[in-house]
Structure formats: structure tokens, C-alpha cells
Amino acid sequence: MARILTRAYRRRGKIWATLAAATLAVTAFTPPAEAAPDRLSVDTYALPIGVKPPTLSELQRPGYLARLGKSLERQRLEAGQGEIAGPAASLLSEEKGSGVRSSTPPVQTGNGGTYPDPPRSMSDKECHKNLNNGLFYFKSRFAMCGALQLLQVWGRNGRPVGESGFMVTVLGTVPDAKDRSVRFDYHFSNFAATGNTKTSGLIVNTKVEQTILVSHARKRESGLIPPKKSFDALRAAPNYRHNVIFDAGQGAKPDDLITMAYDPSVSVKYPTGYVGTNPGPERVTFTAMNWDAAPYLPNSRASDPKKRGGVAFANKATLHYSSKQGAPEKAVADHLKLAHTNPSKTKPPNSHKNVPGFELKRPLHRLYPDRDKSRYRANRRTAVRMCVTYWGKDYATSDPAGPRECDEYPFASTYEGAGQHSKEPSAPKDNFSALPIPKAQNKAGGTILALFYDKNRILHGRDSKGKEVDAYLMTID
Structure with missing residues (x-):
């Protein structure tokens, strides 16, 4: 009986030994854990x-x-x-x-x-x-x-x-x-x-x-x-x-x-x-x-x-006037350039004069005369009064070179024209320039302005409450 038990334990020991060896073998050949995926x-x-x-x-x-x-x-x-x-x-x-x-x-x-x-x-x-x-x-x-x-x-x-x-x-x-x-x-x-x-x-x-x-x-x-x-x-x-x-x-x-x-x-x-x-x-x-x-x-x-x-x-279109020799609107361009770059040389005198139209934040706004005839007439009347004051009642005929007209900037057809202060007391006074220039060149400048309005579909610049509807800018070469 003892011999039988001894043989049994021996067989059991062999089984465990075999299992242990197999476990070691499996452990020895287990692949490493998967690497983290690429980010x-x-x-x-x-x-x-x-x-x-x-x-x-x-x-x-x-x-x-x-x-x-x-x-x-x-x-x-x-x-x-x-x-x-x-x-x-x-x-x-x-x-x-x-x-x-x-x-x-x-x-x-x-x-x-x-x-x-x-x-x-x-x-x-x-x-x-x-x-x-x-x-x-x-x-x-x-x-x-x-x-x-x-x-x-x-x-x-x-x-x-x-x-x-x-x-x-x-x-x-x-x-x-x-x-x-x-x-x-x-x-x-x-x-x-x-x-x-x-x-x-x-x-x-x-x-x-x-x-x-x-x-x-x-x-x-x-x-x-x-x-x-x-x-x-x-x-x-x-x-x-x-x-x-x-x-x-x-x-x-x-x-x-x-x-x-x-x-x-x-x-x-x-x-x-x-x-x-x-x-x-x-x-x-x-x-x-x-x-x-x-x-x-x-x-x-x-x-x-x-x-x-x-x-x-609805971008702010730019009206271009030329001061080059031979340009039909040269006198107008020269006047506007003077008003913009050297306002102290223009009339009426104003030490703080700073005309609009040449900066994005200070554009011009079209004034269609039939929408506000009173304002349009005030613009024109104020400008002509300056021409008479500084060049005499005969300013239109006193130049031997030929007939003249009273040019103004900002234009009479803008909200910023010469009469602005009379309609908007908060606006600066005398912030414009008036100058007699040759009639033909003034007409040419006016023609260019009218065509610019039409061909660019420039709208009446403000609504009934004064809010901006449209605007444009100036440039002089």
C-alpha cells in the first residue's frame, strides 16, 4: 500500500512539474503589451x-x-x-x-x-x-x-x-x-x-x-x-x-x-x-x-x-480729379488740393479748417437738390457770398483771362457744403473753401461730378433721420 501511495505521489509530482515547466514556457514566450497608438x-x-x-x-x-x-x-x-x-x-x-x-x-x-x-x-x-x-x-x-x-x-x-x-x-x-x-x-x-x-x-x-x-x-x-x-x-x-x-x-x-x-x-x-x-x-x-x-x-x-x-x-467710391497740365478740370483739382493740404490759404479764413472727403472716417454725403432744396440753396448762397466778399461783386467778369464761376468745396451737392453750419449748428463754422475759377474748368468739374454720381449709383446720402445711407471720397493727383 505504501508503495502504491509513493508511486501516486511521484506521478502527481511529475504532473505539477510538467505544468510548471509549461507555465514557464508560456510566460517566456508571451509577446509584450501593445504599444500606445500614434497620436x-x-x-x-x-x-x-x-x-x-x-x-x-x-x-x-x-x-x-x-x-x-x-x-x-x-x-x-x-x-x-x-x-x-x-x-x-x-x-x-x-x-x-x-x-x-x-x-x-x-x-x-x-x-x-x-x-x-x-x-x-x-x-x-x-x-x-x-x-x-x-x-x-x-x-x-x-x-x-x-x-x-x-x-x-x-x-x-x-x-x-x-x-x-x-x-x-x-x-x-x-x-x-x-x-x-x-x-x-x-x-x-x-x-x-x-x-x-x-x-x-x-x-x-x-x-x-x-x-x-x-x-x-x-x-x-x-x-x-x-x-x-x-x-x-x-x-x-x-x-x-x-x-x-x-x-x-x-x-x-x-x-x-x-x-x-x-x-x-x-x-x-x-x-x-x-x-x-x-x-x-x-x-x-x-x-x-x-x-x-x-x-x-x-x-x-x-x-x-x-x-x-x-x-x-456699398463701398465708398472715390471721385478722382486731376491737377495735371491739360486736364479739363485742373482748376477745380487745384482748388480742392489747396483746401485739403493748405486750408489757411483759402477763404473764408478759419484757423481750424479741416475739409472732409479725404479720409475714410470723414466722407462726403450726396445731397440730391430735390430732397432738400433749402439746404442746397444755402450751400450755394453761402459760397457765392464768400466769392463776392473777397473778390468783389464782379468776380465773374473781372479776370481778363475770361469768365469765372464761384467754385466751392465741399460741393453744394453734399451735406457738408458751405451752408452746413446754418442747418447743423453743431457742425464747424466756415469749414469750406470758395474760389472764383475759369468757367469752362468749373463746368468740366461739375460734369465729372454728375457722371460720377450716375455711373456709381451714388444715393442721397442721409435718410430722414440723418443716418448715413451712402457716402464717397475724394482724391487729387
Whole structure:
């Protein structure tokens, strides 16, 4: 019996020994625990058009991304509300990008000054050249643009391993003077991807805020705002057109005015599994439009009531006068330049004289005579009185060189004219200049001004409560 038990224990010992050896073998060959997954990231940067995107090798340099962020922050310019006239100006928040504007010089002819048709088209190349890192470029009241680059830096465990990027350009135009349509062309371009990226999962989303400042007006739209698409799909179909129109007869009296702000932005959504900084929607540009059927502007009597009037961007257009030899309006330009740069040499005397019209924050506002005949007459009467006071009652005929007329700045057809103080006691007194100049040159200056008003659809500048509706600026070469 003892021998049987001994054999049993021996067999049991062998079993445990075998099990122990097997356990040691399993332990010895168990693979190590799985390594932590890579941390995948994407960081997006908004670049002005004038900034060249960095290369991947540059991004991989120590400290480069931090320096890039600081550099871009320094380039974020304030978007001055002064670029936009009227109620839409309040919708231009102080974000980034100043505006750039252009003026159309008058055409010189042997019969006196005239004014050309403002341009109504623009190319991407022209936009980028003139944008100057700004939020918008106004070529005219009928052609504007904005553009932006978006750069994505793809990372693995905190190190850049790839980059991608694209550019978006928005061209806004009013192609036809007799059509109330505004066209917005969206062009996505300069697509690039280097290194390890996942652009097929990078979603690009374009949104447009359209704020109508006349609540009951209803717009019509056609075409397409760019739909939400992946980077790769957008590269395959990069161009879109969005048209906006308001029929006449819906606007605020007396000019049937409808104002709308147009504010496009672009954002990106990262692929699943990627984390990182995302600036959110980036404003590409900003503009506002005025639709009107003002009786004193072109096309106000179109046979179809819905097609009367027209539309223009609400930027402050710039009236250009030339002081160059041979310019038909030279005497007018010389007078305005003197009033602006050396007011102490002008009449009436005023040691604090500082005429408006040459700064964004102090523009001119059109005064249509039929809207306020009393004010218009006060402007003209006050200016002529100064010419009589300082050059005599015969100022018009006393110059042997020929007949003269009393020129004034600011113009009689502005709220800022010579009679402003008599209508607005809070306005500075004698903040204008009057000067007899050759009659022919004064007529030429007046012709240019009238055509500027018409061809740029400059509206009566203030409403019945005195609030700004439209405004414009001056420049003298």
C-alpha cells in the first residue's frame, strides 16, 4: 500500500512539474503589451494671399510652428468699418483684413471732362495682385473680391509629417448696369498635399451669411454656394457661381432701397481619429450691396417695374480729379488740393479748417437738390457770398483771362457744403473753401461730378433721420 501511495505521489509530482515547466514556457514566450497608438493631429492656419506657404521641411524645424503662429497674428489687420457706407457698416466686425479701394480717373477730352464706365469684371490674378493682404479689394462699385489660403499641418506624435493647403477666391460683380443681379464666383485653387496626409477625409465647408436690412424684401437666388465637400472632391470640382437678385418695388422709400450684407466664410473638419487646433470659420471677404430704383439715377423708368433701377456695392467710391497740365478740370483739382493740404490759404479764413472727403472716417454725403432744396440753396448762397466778399461783386467778369464761376468745396451737392453750419449748428463754422475759377474748368468739374454720381449709383446720402445711407471720397493727383 505504501508503495502504491509513493508511486501516486511521484506521478502527481511529475504532473505539477510538467505544468510548471509549461507555465514557464508560456510566460517566456508571451509577446509584450501593445504599444500606445500614434497620436494623429491636424492644425489649420489661415494665411493671407501674399504669404507663401511653408514647405514640409520648414515645418519640421524646431520652433517653426510657434514662430509661424506669431507671424500670422501680427499680420491680422483690423477691418475698418469706414470702407463700407451706410447701415451695413455695422455688420463688419473688427476682425481681420483692411480693405483696398480703387478710383476711376476721368477721361480727358477736348470738350471738357467726362467720366468712364466703371469696370464690372475682375480676374483672380487681378484680385490677388491688388488685395494686399486685405479682407477685400474694391475695383469699383461693381467689381470686388476677397481671397484666403488655408494651410493644414498633419502631425504624428507631435511631429509634422505632412502638409496640405488650398486657396479660395470670391469675385463679386454686377455685370450689367440694367440688371439687378449680383454674381459671386467662388474659385478654389492651389491645392497641394505633401507627406502623410488624409485629405480624402478633410471636409471643407463654405457658408454665407446674408443679412437683409429691409425685413420684408425677398431675394431670388440661382446657381450654387459651394457645397460641403472633401478636399479631394473640391479639387476635382473647384468652381461655383451664386447669383442674388431683388426685384424693384420692395425697398424703403423714397429710393426703394434694399441693403444686404454678404459674408462668406470657410471652415474645415478633420478626419475621424485626428485632433488639433481649428480656427473655425474663416471669413474670406465681406461686402454689402444697395439695390435701388432712385428716380435721379439711371434705369429708373424701365418698362418692367421689377427691373427698374440697379444695384451697386456699398463701398465708398472715390471721385478722382486731376491737377495735371491739360486736364479739363485742373482748376477745380487745384482748388480742392489747396483746401485739403493748405486750408489757411483759402477763404473764408478759419484757423481750424479741416475739409472732409479725404479720409475714410470723414466722407462726403450726396445731397440730391430735390430732397432738400433749402439746404442746397444755402450751400450755394453761402459760397457765392464768400466769392463776392473777397473778390468783389464782379468776380465773374473781372479776370481778363475770361469768365469765372464761384467754385466751392465741399460741393453744394453734399451735406457738408458751405451752408452746413446754418442747418447743423453743431457742425464747424466756415469749414469750406470758395474760389472764383475759369468757367469752362468749373463746368468740366461739375460734369465729372454728375457722371460720377450716375455711373456709381451714388444715393442721397442721409435718410430722414440723418443716418448715413451712402457716402464717397475724394482724391487729387
